[in-house]
Amino acid sequence: MSPQYSLRSLLLVILAAFSANASNWLYLAKLSSVGSISEEETCEKLKGLIQRQVQMCKRNLEVMDSVRRGAQLAIEECQYQFRNRRWNCSTLDTLPVFGKVVTQGTREAAFVYAISSAGVAFAVTRACSSGELEKCGCDGTVHGVSPQGFQWSGCSDNIAYGVAFSQSFVDVRERSKGASSSRALMNLHNNEAGRKAILNNMRVECKCHGVSGSCEVKTCWKAMPPFRKVGNMLKEKFDGATEVEQRKIGSTKVLVPKNSQFKPHTDEDLVYLDSSPDFCDHDLKNGVLGTSGRQCNKTSKAIDGCELMCCGRGFHTDEVEVVERCSCKFHWCCFVKCKQCHRVVEMHTCR
Ligand SMILES: *[C@@H]1O[C@H](CO)[C@@H](O)[C@H](O)[C@H]1NC(C)=O
């Protein structure tokens, strides 16, 4: 290890230690398996948990692997939704996982908190339905024959359990501080907005039974939307997020839109307190990677276009050869035969 490298690590560790606001439990996503969380003492060793989360971990060992999967789902979805933006949701191998961007009350932080609490609710609910957990199963309260005449299968997604677990595990960081700072209120609001994105979009899925799919008998269950859909909805909320400030109404503190001409945000909207940096330049201290080396689109005028993505620094162009399947023919019966085509495409990269 070079002296420079170790200094950098030390700096990051110190930075991490001071960033008390970060949703540090997301560090669980970096573990390959929490099947390894099979003993209570493992909970003590998990990085990024606060004391009350360690206690929850001990009481809910079997659920912790779902928490880890929820964190991974959230990170993957964040990276998908932000793949064409300057801040691309890349993670660091340090705490906080997303860098300092989320320790400030930015829009990006709002999205990260929402998608993370949604990720935990989603993964825990999934584990309940699939019978992996002793503490929960399907939602048995939805049963019998529906007014529309179909039969409930008795195995609806137990979203109430997943949401309640996410509320206690994810929100505890804010609640333990009394939820009085504007930042705590922001986090709690966005955590809840993330869970609402699942709760308010539950759907009914059905299966037909009967002679050759005649659907004489139909059984249905309530199911969560696919996580991609949750990500799409929260990305829309990110685009329309409301800038807020704290106001005291009576003895309670609330967040209200900074611009009083805007209509108040709803439970499902994302809110933020601080404007974001431009994410243009490499800034280690603030955990910003910068856009140098990012691919951009020469013809797009949007944020993925080279002009905006490269922040006016310019870009260079390489020719790369891509190999594709082409001239595919269907042969009776039943296979498809394709040729391999080589095509040269231009690839643009920010300076
Ligand atoms: C995000 O961008 C950085 C450069 O700014 C790049 O190194 C990284 O691979 C990208 N991450 C993802 C997930 O696309």
Ligand SMILES: *[C@@H]1O[C@H](CO)[C@@H](O)[C@H](O)[C@H]1NC(C)=O
């Ligand atoms: C680049 O942007 C243009 C215009 O928005 C779009 O039509 C095209 O598909 C994009 N190209 C790539 C490789 O994403």
